Amino acid sequence: MREEQNNKYAVRKIDLEAGKYTVIMHDNDAQALGVREQDRVRVVFGEEYxxxxxxxxxxxxxxxxxGLSAELHEVLKDVGEVRIYPTSRPESVEYIRMKMDGKKLTEYQIRKIVEDIVGRNLTDIELSAYVSAVYxxxxxxxxxxxxVKAMIETGETIDFGDEIIYDFHSIGGVPGNKVTLIVVPIIASMGLTIPKTCSRAISSAxxxxxxFEVLAPVSLSAEEIKRIALEVGGTIAWGGAVSIAPADDIIIRAEYPLGIDPPSQLLASIMAKKKGVGANNLLIDIPMGPETKVESIEKARWYARNLIELxxxxxxKVSCAITYGGQPxxxxxxxxxxxxxxxxxLEGKQVPRSLYSKAIELSSMLLEMGGVLDGKRVAEEAIKSGKALExxxxxVEAQGGSPEFSSESIExxxxxxxxxxxxDGYVKRIRNRSIIRIAREAGSPYDKKAGVLLAKKEGYRVEKGETLLTIYSSNKTKLENALRVANKISPVSIEGMILEKMPSYREIV
Amino acid sequence: MREEQNNKYAVRKIDLEAGKYTVIMHDNDAQALGVREQDRVRVVFGEEYxxxxxxxxxxxxxxxxxGLSAELHEVLKDVGEVRIYPTSRPESVEYIRMKMDGKKLTEYQIRKIVEDIVGRNLTDIELSAYVSAVYxxxxxxxxxxxxVKAMIETGETIDFGDEIIYDFHSIGGVPGNKVTLIVVPIIASMGLTIPKTCSRAISSAxxxxxxFEVLAPVSLSAEEIKRIALEVGGTIAWGGAVSIAPADDIIIRAEYPLGIDPPSQLLASIMAKKKGVGANNLLIDIPMGPETKVESIEKARWYARNLIELxxxxxxKVSCAITYGGQPxxxxxxxxxxxxxxxxxLEGKQVPRSLYSKAIELSSMLLEMGGVLDGKRVAEEAIKSGKALExxxxxVEAQGGSPEFSSESIExxxxxxxxxxxxDGYVKRIRNRSIIRIAREAGSPYDKKAGVLLAKKEGYRVEKGETLLTIYSSNKTKLENALRVANKISPVSIEGMILEKMPSYREIV
Structure with missing residues (x-):
């Protein structure tokens, strides 16, 4: 009988990346051991387990x-034999269950859940129950x-000592929101420090x-972010490459397929990432409008209030800007x-007011948080003088890209x-989600050269046959797919007259 | 570029049973295709996909x-090359999301969810979100x-035509509930038809x-269940071997690790399994008491009402018996x-009143549902005469076991x-969960000979040093583990005096 052999099993390497520690057992062995699929076991090798x-x-x-998953094999190295014992599920699963029952969790309970998330100790079923319960x-x-605290403490942090560290974050959901590429250089050009980390597309274009990867590598270590921020004032780095608040990426893995983004989880993720990078002066952009993450002013204010309190x-020090995000x-x-x-x-050329105004206003708010008087004038001056571009x-150079670029060199x-x-008519509505879908069909974000260029924004007059938007792709089939989708879903609505009034919150447009 | 190759990929067989259709792609290919982990793709081979x-x-x-999972490889057979295209997630995920938002789902939406569950078309993350939302x-x-309807219609059903078909189900949660082995033969011995299917342990002992597997094979096909029920009047078959309401087993796969059993899902699963087997006269046992699934009389009545209405x-025709389940x-x-x-x-020997009375009362209720007058007397007569044992x-013989058995031949x-x-004192409480845990530690249910035999039930007087229970196992180490656990968790509480009063719902004990 197996049990008489002291629960010993020969190890066979299975070429499987499971994203977690997985042991594959024969049905009969599992039965003899009294375990089922998804049960936990203690895998003992030498003195460790x-x-x-x-x-x-x-x-x-x-x-x-x-069989051991690649992740587990890495830990065990060349061990040829393991002993396996049934063990109970982690206590964090009980706490997830408590949240499902609507109970308030303690600091300890939340900490245990986050530790097990980061330790890849929860199965997909458990992780999904966690995000569903929080949602x-x-x-x-x-x-x-x-x-927030648990997410920070289970990851790397950057310590800038007593430095004043600026940071900026957009809650997202609005396409075309390239303001970071303008805000960060404006702030850094004033001698301030802004070690900005940012994310890749999840469901956006x-x-x-x-x-930023079009211009420079974005995978920087925490050490590199710190060094570059101190040397040139700013970074635009990919948060996923640094292990700051690593729980976030794992949680997103479960949120993404469900299309959910629980507000409290969103708050915690933002604050953990920003605190972890050492920020103490943080500006948060909350785009608001149809088809963004925040569809009402009440909800936007709720986010703002909670972010400031956290x-x-x-x-x-946290400031929030509620911005109009109802179109790209x-x-x-x-x-x-x-x-x-x-x-x-940045080259001083004409750009749509929605971009210019948003980038300048946000920069101005951040500068004023840092005690700069008349932030708007200073931000505009950084553009005009070419200092922000410089x-x-x-x-770009500090992150390993070539500094020889201009708008004309971008293909x-x-x-x-x-x-x-x-x-004929007026552009009544440009639907964010439709634009995102077309851009993705065209190949964005993996095809860097794919995307959508709008010819007309909301409120513009168009004649029949006039271009509304141009789709770009490196691939002919993808372009055709994107065009077919665009013609089917009508991303731009045209009506006989312009919208009578603009929403009052359209201050920063 | 990959896209120019018409999205073609060479197939490599991966020895992976994923429980669903899984395609393993190289990171770079996935990026080029614009898909992430957990995204859906259409795998095209020839004219099919x-x-x-x-x-x-x-x-x-x-x-x-x-790489293709074993399940997918089985569908594709010897196809050497496939084309792969991104596709959207199934619409059922939207409906799961609606349930998460607290919305009421339509018949169509529920049907789509169940179809995707049965089609193994949902990932663990989505399935868990479904059970969490329903919970x-x-x-x-x-x-x-x-x-219920969707669960029935996505599986096999047995059609007995105009026959009156009896069935019995226990909601479970109470250990030692072997009444089915007595109720089914009593009913069948009266010439009634009871094609009983039952489950294996999930979290019980x-x-x-x-x-029943101790006496006979339990894996019968739907055809065999029908034939045997018509020939000898009854079966005791494993529901998992028949594809009646197959959604249930997959849903349990997500409920089990979370330790949840959403009431509406429980109702639906019972009724789907019973309707699918062709039952039209159904008796449901609702064990109630501490450490059962139903801990209060209000909840028990809620189940009863809902089961009858469904x-x-x-x-x-559904009847319910609320029975005392606070001890084995x-x-x-x-x-x-x-x-x-x-x-x-069945041999007419002395057994505890809790078992005798429960088995007789339940049989009596079922008999009376079938128009038998004085069901209790008839049931007792079936025992006394040996007809039930016969x-x-x-x-047992019809299911392929040997009819040569007696209580003395069981090891x-x-x-x-x-x-x-x-x-010294009185047995105040025997904890269901502790008894289950000890029985499982000893090897139950995989070790058929493992388990616990209680010497004293609640209310009995014991002297210090007297046996409270005996643990059995085929394996010495497991026995030692079970004994260690038993001594640690004190499954039996002894107090100075007997509980003053028994709960009023203790009618069928």
Missing amino acids: VIAVVETTQSMVKMGEV MRGMDQDETYHL CGTADI GEKLDM IGRAVGPALEVWEALQM KLREI FGKYSAEVVAKS | VIAVVETTQSMVKMGEV MRGMDQDETYHL CGTADI GEKLDM IGRAVGPALEVWEALQM KLREI FGKYSAEVVAKS
């Missing part, structure tokens, strides 16, 4: 053998604060990390296209197609 | 190659009815399928032990150990 999750098989391994039950301020508890920012959506439009602005070149996809107006 | 979920890897497959938001009577909609039924817990105790009763032999584990009273 790790906790892993069981998968069962009839054919992948023989009886007396176990359906919510978390209060105390819980959210404990969540492209994230700032996808965009900031106080975390010893950070500027005209360009897609990595290279957005770089081109940001460079146009600073961007320094940042778009060699295949392009136009979507034209089917009638 | 299947929808699969993407996993990404750096090493398991090379660029231009894809946290609930379903009303309409939704539950639609869920053993399910009825695990128990029955009406499904054209089934009878004295024996574990497959062979429970068979032994059931046989003792019927059990017929059922328990060769290793045993006793837990004794540490003081």
Whole structure:
């Protein structure tokens, strides 16, 4: 009998990246051991052990053998034999269950959940139950604060000592939001320090990390972010490459397929990432409007209030700007296209008011948080003088890119197609989600040269047959797909008359 | 570029049973295709296609190659090359999301969810979100009815034509509940038809399928269940071997690790399994008490009301018995032990009142549903006359077991150990969960001979040093573990005086 052999199994390497510690056992062995799929076991080798999750098989391994996922194999190295014992599920699963029952969690309980998330100790089923519970039950301020702390403390942090560190974050959801490429160099050009990390696209057309990668590598270590921020004043680095608040990426893995973004989790993720990078003066952009993450002014204010309160508890100065996000920012959506439009602005060329105004106003707010008087004038001067562009070149070079670029050197996809107006009228609505979908069909964000260039923004007059937007792609088939989608979903609505009034919150447009 | 190759990939067989259709792609290919882990793709071969979920890897497959899970490989057979296209997530995920938002789902939406569950088209993350949402938001009577219908219609059903078909189900949660082994032969011995299916242990010590397997094979096809039920009057078959309401098993896969059992899902699962087997006269046992699934009389009545109402909609006559489940039924817990105790009763020997009374009362209720007058007397007569035992032999033989058995021929584990009273007093409480845990530690349900035999039930007087329970196991180490656990968790509480009053709902004990 197996049990008489002291629960020993021969190790067989299975070429499987499971994203967690998985032990594959023969059905009969699992039965004899009294464990089922998804149960936890203690895998003992020498004096050490790790906790892993069981998968069962009839054919992948023989009886007396176990397969280990690549992740587990890495820990065990060349161990040829392990002993396996059933063990109970982690206590954090009980706390997830408590949240499902609508209970308030303690600091300790939240900490245990986050530790198990970061330790890859939860299965997909458990992780999904966690995000579902947080989505359906919510978390209060105390819980959210404990969540932030746990997320920070289970990852790397950057310590800038007593330095004043600026940072900027956009809650996202609005396409074409390339303002980071303008705000960061403006702030850094004033001698301030802004170690900005940003994300790749999850469900958007492209994230700032996808965009900036057109100019420079974005995978920096925490050490590099610190060094570059201190040397040239700023970075535009991919947050995913640094292990700051690593729980976030794992949580997103479960949120993304469900299309949910629980507010308290969103608050915690932002604050943990920013506190972890050492920021103490933080400006948060909350785009608001149809088809953004925040669809009402009440919800926007709720976010602002909570972010500011969390900031106080975390010893950070937080300001929020509620901005209009009901249509794309500027005209360009897609990595290279957005770089081109940001460079146009930095080069002093004409860009849409929605982009210019937003970038200047946000920069101004951040500068004023740092005690600069008349931030707007100072920000505009940084553009006019070319100092912001110069600073961007320094940042690009420091991150390992070539500083020889201009808006004219940026290439778009060699295949392009136009979507034209089917009638005369005014552009009543440009749908964010439709623009995102077209850009993605065209290949964005993986095809850097793919995207959408809007010819007309909301409120503009168009004649029948006039171009509404141009789609770019490096790939002909993808372009055709994107064009087919665009013609089907009508991303731009045209009506006989202009919208009578603009919403009152449209201050920063 | 990959796209120019028409999205073609060489197929590599990966020895992975994923429980669903999985395509493993190289990270770079996934990027080029614009898909992430957990995204859906259409896998096209010849004129056909299947929808699969993407996993990404750096090493398991090379660029231009894809690995297919065993399940997917089985569908594709010897196809050497496939084309792969991104596709959107199934619409059912939107409906799960709606339930998360607390919305009521339509018949169509519920049907789509169940179809995707049965089609193994949902990932663990999505499936977990479904059970979490149903747990946290609930379903009303309409939704539950639609869920039952969808669960029936996505599986096999047995059609008995105009026959009157009896059935019995226990909601479970109470250890030692071997009444099915007595109720089914009593009913069948009266010439009634009871094609009983039952389950294996999920979190209990053993399910009825695990128990009956001591006497006969339990994996019957739908055809065999029908034939045997018509020939000898009854079956005791494992529901998991028949594809009746197959959604249930997959849903349990996500509920089990979370330790949840959403009431509306429980209602739907019971009714779907019973309607699917063709039952039209159904008795449901609702064990109630501490550490059962139903801890209060209000909750028990809620279940009873809902089961009866669902029955009406499904054209089934449903009766419910709320029974006391606060301590094990009878004295024996574990497959062979429970068979032994059931046989003792069928042989007319003395068994604990909790078992005798429950089995007789339930049989009586079922008989009276079928128009038998004085069901209790008839049931007792079936025991006394040996007709029920004779019927059990017929059922065992029809299912492929040997009819030569008696309570004396049943063997328990060769290793045993006793837990004794540490003081004089009365048995105040026997904890269901502790008994289950000890039985499982001893090897139940996989070790058929493992389990627990209680010497004293609640209310009994014990002297210090007297045996409270005996643990059996086929394995010495497991026995030692079980004994260690038993001594640690004190499954039996002894106090100075007997509980003053028994709960009023203790009618069928």
